[in-house]
Every structure is written in structure tokens, then in C-alpha cells.
Amino acid sequence: MEHTAGFSLPNSGHNRDAEASKMGMWLFLFTELLLFGGLFIVYMVYRSLNPEAFLLASFELDVTLGTFNTVVLLVSSMTIAMSITAIQKGNSKLSIQLLVVTLVAATVFLIVKYFEWSSKIHHGLFPGQELYASLPPGESLFFFLYFFMTGLHALHIIIGGIIIGVVVYRTRKGLISSEKYTLTENAGLYWHLVDLIWIYLFPLFYLIH
Amino acid sequence: MREDQNKTPENKQQQLHITSYKEHFSTLAALLLLTVITVAISVFGADLRSLSVFTALLIATVKVIVVAYYFMHLKYDTKIYTWLVLIVVVLFVSFTVLTSIEYLNR
Numbered sequence: 529m530e531h532t533a534g535f536s537l538p539n540s541g542h543n544r545d546a547e548a549s550k551m552g553m554w555l556f557l558f559t560e561l562l563l564f565g566g567l568f569i570v571y572m573v574y575r576s577l578n579p580e581a582f583l584l585a586s587f588e589l590d591v592t593l594g595t596f597n598t599v600v601l602l603v604s605s606m607t608i609a610m611s612i613t614a615i616q617k618g619n620s621k622l623s624i625q626l627l628v629v630t631l632v633a634a635t636v637f638l639i640v641k642y643f644e645w646s647s648k649i650h651h652g653l654f655p656g657q658e659l660y661a662s663l664p665p666g667e668s669l670f671f672f673l674y675f676f677m678t679g680l681h682a683l684h685i686i687i688g689g690i691i692i693g694v695v696v697y698r699t700r701k702g703l704i705s706s707e708k709y710t711l712t713e714n715a716g717l718y719w720h721l722v723d724l725i726w727i728y729l730f731p732l733f734y735l736i737h
Numbered sequence: 738m739r740e741d742q743n744k745t746p747e748n749k750q751q752q753l754h755i756t757s758y759k760e761h762f763s764t765l766a767a768l769l770l771l772t773v774i775t776v777a778i779s780v781f782g783a784d785l786r787s788l789s790v791f792t793a794l795l796i797a798t799v800k801v802i803v804v805a806y807y808f809m810h811l812k813y814d815t816k817i818y819t820w821l822v823l824i825v826v827v828l829f830v831s832f833t834v835l836t837s838i839e840y841l842n843r
Contacts, residue, residue: 550814551817551818554818554821554822558821558825561825561829562825562828562829565829565832565833568833569832569833569836572833572836572837573836573840576837576840576841577840591776591779591780595772595776598772599769599772602765602768602769602772603765605765605768605804605808606761606762606764606765606808609756609761609764609807609808610758610761612756613755613756613757613758613761616753616755617755713810716808716809717809720804720805720808720809723804723808724801724804724805727797727800727801727804728794728797728801730797731775731779731793731794731796731797732793732794734779735775735776735779735789735793736779736789736790736793737779737789
């Protein structure tokens with residue numbers, strides 16, 4: 529019967545299966561994609577019903593800030609991908625540094641988003657405010673979707689930042705190493721998903737004039 | 738008989754491909770270039786209105802494929818992930834097309 533003990537149990541007392549963890553993460557990402565996908569379909573329908581209003585409203589958004597945030601997210605996607613390379617090569621210190629750069633990028637993204645939102649709210653464009661209520665129906669739909677979709681995306685940035693923080697903590701503690709870095713990989717996958725969604729949000733709200 | 742299957746996850750991971758820093762950097766360079774193109778078309782090509790909607794989504798899709806293929810490691814992972822992604826994409830595109838047909842025929 530010793531033949532059945534072909535695999536070795538880790539000391540933690542439960543099986544660790546890196547491939548299964550990654551599969552689990554991908555399945556979760558698919559649910560996320562369909563969550564945002566549904567919102568993109570709502571956007572598509574309302575845009576096709578109110579093309580002129582969406583066009584007018586989209587001029588209210590600042591292309592420079594949107595482009596800046598796009599670059600910030602793309603760079604952060606590279607740094608987290610590189611931190612996986614670093615941990616695979618056994619360089620925990622570099623891995624942590626790259627994760628911290630990713631966290632800084634996430635913070636910069638949120639700060640820019642804060643200024644964008646507060647300028648819109650200052651103008652009264654947030655759903656429920658005075659100017660919002662007086663807008664033609666198509667334009668108010670644009671701003672409703674803008675706040676809802678970028679808000680949901682920003683929530684994902686915050687969650688991603690927390691996960692990356694946990695990875696930094698565990699790497700520092702030595703719980704993540706070149707032998708065992710599934711959490712770093714999964715955090716990377718999640719972070720790339722956040723980037724992917726922004727890649728579509730950016731042209732749909734800021735660029736399609 | 739099962740000698741070569743008796744590898745622990747650690748051993749398996751060590752055999753996996755490690756993407757170089759250089760490849761990650763090239764991926765970023767490509768993504769930034771695509772961003773510059775899409776912004777330039779939007780800002781300077783204002784008279785190409787309908788074209789710009791199409792190109793913006795096309796470029797975004799190219800960017801997403803680059804991120805998934807290189808950063809998300811689909812290039813080096815087992816092909817099951819690529820297939821699953823394709824199935825989800827087909828599912829989403831079907832929803833989109835069916836919804837469009839419904840609204841275009843009103």
C-alpha cells in the first residue's frame with residue numbers, strides 16, 4: 529500500500545496544489561468578467577439609444593487624467609508581473625519592492641480618480657444632485673454609468689491593493705518563497721483583470737467622441 | 738510505474754517557464770504604444786467619428802489580448818486556460834450580439 533503514498537504531504541497538514549489554486553482564481557475571474565460584461569452591455573444599449581447625449585456628456589471627462597491613469601495601471605501590471613519573476617528566481621527583496629511599486633501605482637490611480645470624481649460632484653453631476661437631475665435623460669444615464677462602472681472598478685483596485693498588501697506581508701514573513709508563490713501569482717492575475725477592465729472603460733468613457 | 742508522476746508541486750513549478758524581466762518590459766512598451774495610438778486617434782481624428790469608435794475598441798481588444806497572453810501567462814500555461822477564456826469570450830460576445838439584434842430591430 530506504500531505505493532499510494534506517491535505524493536508527499538506538506539507539514540501544514542493539507543495538500544497544496546498550485547495548479548488547482550490558479551484554476552480557482554481563473555474561474556473567479558470569469559465571474560468578474562461577466563459582472564462587468566453585463567454593465568458593458570447596459571452601456572452599449574443606452575449608448576445606441578442616446579448617441580448624441582453620450583457624445584456630449586463624454587466631453588465632460590478629462591482625457592489627460594484618463595490617459596495618465598491608464599499608463600499608471602499598465603506600469604503597475606508590469607511591476608506585479610516582474611515581482612512574480614523575482615520570487616521565482618528566489619529574490620524576495622526585489623519581489624517585495626516591485627509589489628510596493630504596484631501599491632504606490634494603485635494609490636496614485638485612486639488619488640487621480642478622487643480628484644476626477646470630486647470635480648464632477650462639485651459640478652453637481654453625481655446621481656441625485658441638482659445639475660444631474662436637470663440633464664437630458666441620455667446624459668444623466670452616461671454619468672450614472674460613469675460613476676457606477678468606475679466606482680465598481682475603483683472598489684476592485686482597493687481590494688487588489690489589500691491582496692497585494694497581504695502578499696507583501698507574507699513574503700516578508702518568508703511564507704512566500706521561490707518554492708511556494710501561488711498567492712503572488714493569483715494576486716497578479718487579479719491585478720491584471722483590474723487592468724483589463726480599465727482598458728475597456730477608458731476608451732468607452734473618455735475617448736469615444 | 739508512476740515514478741515520473743511522483744513530483745511534488747514544488748518540483749513541477751521549478752520546471753515552469755520563468756518570464757524574463759526584459760519580456761515584461763517589452764510587453765509594457767507595446768501596451769504604451771497602443772495607448773498613445775488610441776488617444777492620438779481620438780484627440781486628432783475627431784472628424785473620423787464612426788471610425789474612431791471602431792478603432793478604439795479594436796485597439797482595446799488588442800491590448801487585452803497582449804495583457805492576457807503575456808502578463809497573465811496564457812502563452813506559457815497549459816492550453817486549458819486559453820480554451821476557457823475563449824469559451825467565456827464566445828459566451829459574452831453571444832450575449833452582446835443577441836442584445837444588439839433585439840435593439841436594432843425595434
